[in-house]
Amino acid sequence: MNTALSWIKAYVPELECGDQEYTDAMTLSGTKVETFERLDKNLDKIYVGQIMSIERHPDADKLIICQVDLGDKQLQIVTGASNVNVGDKVPVVVDGGKVAGGHDGGPLPEGGITIKNGKLRGVESFGMMCSIEELGSSRDFYPEAPESGIYIFDESVAVGSDAIEVLGLRDTVFEYEVTSNRVDCYSVLGIAREAAATFNKPFVAPVVEVRENEEKIEDYISVEVVDTDLCSRYCARVCTNIKIEPSPEWMQRRLAASGIRPINNLVDITNYVMEEYGQPMHAFDLDTVAGKKIVVKRAKDGEEFQTLDGQVRKLDSEMLMICDAEKEIGIAGIMGGENSKITDDVKTVVFESATFNGANIRKSAKRLGLRTDASGKFEKGLDPRNAEAAINRACQLIQELGCGEVVSGMADVCQPLKELNRIKFDAERINGLLGTDISTETMMEIFGRLELTYDEATNELVIPSFRQDLEGIADIAEEVARFYGYDKIPMTLPSGEATTGKLPFKLRLEEKARDIAEFCGFSQGMCYSFESPKVFDKLMLAEDDVLRQAITISNPLGEDFSIMRTVPLNGILTSLATNYNRRNKNVRLYELGNVYLPKALPLTELPDERMQFTLGFYGDGDFFTMKGVIEEYFDVLGMNKKVTYDPNAGKVFLHPGRQASIIYDGVVLGYLGEVHPDVLDNYDIGTKAYIAVLDMPNVEPFATFNRKFEGIAKYPAVSRDISMVVPKSILVGQIEAIIEQRGGKILEGYNLFDVYEGSQIKEGFKSVAYSITFRAKDRTLEEADVAGAMKKILNGLEGLGIELRA
Amino acid sequence: MRAKLDQIKADALAQIQNADGLEKLNEVRVNVLGKKGALTAVLKSMKDVAPEDRPKVGQMVNETRAEIEAVLEDAISKMERAKRELQMKTEVIDVTLPAKKHTKGHRHPNTIAMEEVERIFIGMGYEVVEGPEIETDYYNFEALNIPADHPAKDEQDTFYISGDILLRTQTSGTQVHVMEQGKLPIRMIAPGRVFRSDEVDATHSPSFHQIEGLVIDKHITFADLKGTLAEFAKELFGEETKVKFRPHHFNFTEPSAEMDVSCFKCGGKGCRFCKGSGWIEILGCGMVHPNVLRMSNIDPEKYSGFAFGMGLERIALLKYEIDDMRLLYENDIRFLKQF
Known part of the structure; x- marks a missing residue:
């Protein structure tokens, strides 16, 4: 909301303060001033001058030489303007003064333009006569200004007076941020009340007295409200003998400062009252209102209606319409109809000042795609008492400004007013x-x-x-x-019962995930939760893949942001692609974010939100690098059992021979693998990439931060190396499972130190070598202990078709 | 016997004298003092000495051994020192050669800001709580005193799923979940992802993060709100930080305020960060609206509380002078590396 300070001061006459002081005080009392602008900030030394004589310039056809009277002095001014005549009163900026803009009305320069005495084609000129554009405004706000050329004042203006003042530019326009609860402050009177309270000065409301003629409203119009649920009050008054003219300058100036173009007295009065009281007004041409009757009722579904902007609008049965005895003449609270709009030939006007249901107006405006100044005010829910005050104010102005006569009485259909709270x-x-x-x-x-x-x-x-x-x-x-x-108000800290600060277990696990990922060289990315359904194709998911069952946003920002992700990979792969395309080397990223798995579609209950720890990289490293990160993480979470990897993970977006489910204690906690080359192509990643995903809700039950000291081994360990030739189809995981199962209590650990496939090994086999360590807690192992354990292990391995090498 | 011992000693000392390395000295030790050494041989020959002379001879042998050992140890120690000194002289490195660094990853600036805020409030006895990102209208709006058809719903540009299910526009709903559990007093913060249908640009993102805070107890006052948030601001932005509270409006609080902090870039003098005002708007807050308490079955006659909420991205952007919000979601490693 923009308003000139002078308008506020009209109701708070004792208000005296600087612009910044006003800004600070109003902001601290709750009426936030966003910005303010002094209208005269780039205007200086501009006076009203009268042209005494005009002669041709001896050396330039397009220039004239004027002698201008400024009251205390006379100046010679050369101008190229063609619209001035002897006797005209014009704004004159003198030597050292400033104007706001150029005559072309282009963008205003930051500090204005300083004017100095000079010569134009050899003839001295002591200043400049100004157009409205040079004064920083335009014909939109000063409609009386000529289309091009010098601004010419009314004859009554005194020669030598301050032109800036005369033009109403010795003023500051404040822009307020009004909060949605303060409907009353979307009006000049509301802001003025706040200003009066803030500065503790009297608030002087306008005195509204309507001088009515002898005629009676009943002879002109009657009002019927059918749908009272949507219209708690409808006031109508009639004005006759309307004469359309420009409104007075003071009114134009106030509207202009509020950013409203002056049109004519009738339109300006409705706009003025809307600004002043915050109550939208509408005016109908009575001659277009059939049956001298206004009916307020809902439209019928599918009806069409032409609004006064010429557009045809489609109506529905929840939209409230203003009708006459025969037809619709306006959409209530939003826009009047083409069929009843005011023209310059209007003789009799019906003013409407009503209180409509805010929520209904808001929804109708939204459905129509037509939000107007009026609907913006109605939708906040207006005060029915204000409707009467505003319509009377409008009638007062009609009469006082000589725009017409006011018929006595008001047609008022009003639901019982709520008692004052x-x-x-x-x-x-x-x-x-x-x-x-x-x-x-x-x-x-x-x-x-x-x-x-x-x-x-x-x-x-x-x-x-x-x-x-x-x-x-x-x-x-x-x-x-x-x-x-x-x-x-003082500053204290809450007293009362002490509470313990806590980070829940789930969030502690996520914190550890960040720590480990970063320790392993991965940086944290953040990706959107919504993405395109095309992602499923990019990841090559089968048509019937359950992951395609995604939650859809009904009003997305576009298809690319229309579904809630069910797989966390797209974000990481897209981010890797971004980095790859920007030629960043060795990029390692991770993300912690939810996937959203619906229990049924369409959604009837809240979905399962599952936190996913997703890692991805390209560059140095391979499948086993990623595996290392997972195991480092499990280690930090106190997950000391052996993690197993099932190569049959069944992920279509991963390389079929380089993927695995991550299994802990029999539960699948996630998967990892090399990204399928087709998927890499889909993301324009021109190098191998690896990903891992951990489903955190599944990890959580296994994690613990409890640790128990196991003592430090006192007795020596014994180790044995074994080397074997193994069919290629056997995974080292199977060998390790046997070592674990059969090693007995004294098995301390094992370490794979060689895997070899090649010329010395027979076709279809590989050579694998382990170092196995044994240790007892309570004694030094005897040779027999170790031999026994080794024998068991070797027997088990032979069962897999493994041959031991010497 | 004496002469023999003297001879052994003289030989040993000469050998020590002439030794040109630790190995030689060790040879001396073995040859003279070792099990098969000359002195040991003398001891072994004790059986040939008359029993009454044995103590005397034994003493002589031991004395000789001690003398040789002392000289030997001294020589060894000197030689080791010389060797160490030589080592120190030859093992000189170019200390300006590049460091061998472990390649560490980096936290996202949002997370750094979030952890910082969490740390401060955990220290003040607040529990961190999470709520669902896909929410019902009730928790996102209605229970926060934003009834159906309220214009505030439009202001928040909500993404809808179906029926009354939506993407939460604020973390405030988490407050309601906690209040409904009925355990008082409450001191909590709720960080999390929220969604609003803003087109992506330098200052907007349809997905961003908020941190919400809630305190409910007997006798909680607006003064407590001011004091708590002033402490928070000092912790987050530095001890010198001043705060300013301006009246504002939120449906779920009354009285409500916005808090500005003195610009932490210029200290309040005015710069481009604070657009010359010396102040930066950082969060919204207020006393929990009695309607909100009542809806969650807390008696506003007995209990009061305050709530606050802030945008994490805003704090991250301001703190780290990031000029384009899009950078936060691109995940360009050259960006992430700087945090």
Whole structure:
């Protein structure tokens, strides 16, 4: 909301403050000033001058030489403008003065343009006559200005006076951020009330007195509200003998400062009242209203209606319409109809000032794709009492500005007005909430500034109707705090029962995941939770793959962000591709983020959100590098059992011969592998890449931070090396399983130190060598102990078709 | 016998004198003092000495042994020292050669900011809590005093799934889950991912992170809110940080405020980060609205509380001077490496 300070001051006449002071004080009392702009910031030394004589320039056809009277002096000014005549009063910037812009109306330079005396084609010129563009504005806001050329003042303006002042530019426009609860502050009067309360100065509301003629409204119009649920009040008044003219300058200036183009007196009055009271107004040409009747009712589904912007709109049965006896003439609260719009020939006008259901207007405007200034105000929910005040204000202005006559009476269909809200006053409770010790007197003084009255008999505060946001004691506490000053409230720390700060186990596991991933050289990425359904094709998932059962967003930002991911890989692969394409070498990334698995589609209950620890890299390293990261992580989580890997992981997006399920204690916790070359192609990654995914909810039950000291071995270990020739189809995992099963209690560990396939080994076999270590906790092992264990192991291995080498 | 011992001694000392390395000295030790050495041989020949002379001879042998040993040890020690000195002189390296570094990964700036905020509040006795990212309308809006048809719903540009299921637009819903559990007092923070249908640009992302905080107990005041958040700001941005509270409006708090911190780049003098104002808006906060308490079965006559919420990305962008939010989700290693 933008408003000139001068307009605010019209209702707070004693307000005296600088722009910055005003900004700070208003912001601290809750009416946030976003920015302000002095309209005259780049205007200086500009006066009203009268052209006394005009002569041709001796050396230039397009230039003229004017003698201009500035009251205390006369100056010679050369200009190229062709619209000036002797006797015209014009803005003149003198030597050393400043204008805001060039005559072409282009973008305004930062610091304005300084004007100096000079010569134009040899003739001296002591200043410059200004166009409205040079004064930093445009014909949009000064419609009386000529299309091109020098701005010409009304004859009544005094020669030598400050032209900036005369143009209404000695002013500052403030832009406010109004919070959605303060419907009343979307109006000049609302802001002025806040300003008066903030600076503790009297608020002087406009005095509204309507001088009516002898005629009666009943003879002109009647109103019927059919759908009272959507329209709690509808006020109509009639003005006759309308004369369309420009509105007075003061009104134009105030509208212009608010960013509203002046049009004519009638339109300007409705806009002016909307700004001033925050109540949208609409005007119909009575001659277009059939049957002298206005009916407010819902539209029928599928009907079409042409709004006054010429567009044909499709209606539905939840949209409220303004109708006459025969037809629809406007969409309530949103836009009037083409069929009833005001033209310059209008004779009689019906003003509408109504209170519509905010939620209904909001939804209708959304469905129509038509949000207007009016609908923006209605949708916040307006005060029905304000509707009457505003329509009377409009009629007063019609009469006072000589725009027409006001017919006596008002057609008013009003649901019973809600009684003024009352809130029990409890100073102790307010201080208790704020942590303050503010006296009742101070509170009462603040309530007075806010027009809240105190009913001593009931100990209640009576809330004025424009403060719909004040509902309970907490709201009252805020009012007290705002004007007592948030900055004066002390700073304390909560007393009471001590609590323990905690990071839950799940989050501790994630923290460890970050630590280990980073220890292993992986950097943390962040990827979106929503992605394109095309991802499933890129990952080559089968048409009937359950992972394609993804949750769909009904209003996504586009197909690329339309489904909630069921696989965490796309994010990491896309990020690897980004890095690959930017020629970054050896990139290792990880991510911790959820996948969203629906229990049924469409969603009827919340889905399963599963945290996934996803790692991916390209460059140095291979499958076993990734495996190392997983085992480092398990180690940190106290998962000391042997992790097993099943090559039949069944992941179509991974290399079929280089993938494995990660199995711990019989439970699949995730998978890892080399990305399938077809998938790499789909992501434009031109090198091998490896990924691993751990499903954290499955990891969690196995993790522990408990540790127990096992003692340090006192007795020596004995180790034996074995070397064997093994059919290629046998996995070393199978050999290790046998060593573990058969090694007995004294088995301490084993270490694979060689795997070889090649010329010395027969076709279809590989050579594998292990060093196996034995140790007892309570004694030095005897040769017989070790031999016994080794024999068991070797027997087991022979069972797999393994031959021992010497 | 004496002469024999003297001869052994003289020979040994001469050998020690002439030894040109530790090996030679060891030879002397073996040849003279060892099991088969000359002195040992003398001891072995004791059986030929008259019994009454044996103690005397034994003493003589031991004295000779001690003398030789002393000289030998001294020579060894000198020689070892010389060897060590030589080693120190020859083993000189070029210390400016490159370091051998373990390639470490880097945390995402969002996470660094999040862990920092968590650390501060855990220290103040807050529990970290998580809530679902796909939520119901009730927890995201209604229980937070944003009833159906409220315009605030439009302001938040919600992604909808179906029926009353949506992508949460704020972490505030987690507060409701915790309040409903009915365990008081509450001191919690809830970090997490939230979603709003903003197009991606330098300052917007449809997916970002918030941290929400909630305290509920008897006698919690607005002054407590101010004090707590002022402490937090000092911890996060430095001891010199000042805070300013401005009245604002949120549906789920009343009174509500926005908190600005004195610009941590310029200290409040005014710079491009604070757009010249000296202040940076950092979070929204307020006293929990009585309606919100009531809906979660907490009696607002007995209990009060405060809540606050902030955007993690905003803190990360400000703290690390990152000028484009898109960088946070591209995962370019050249970006991530800098944190």
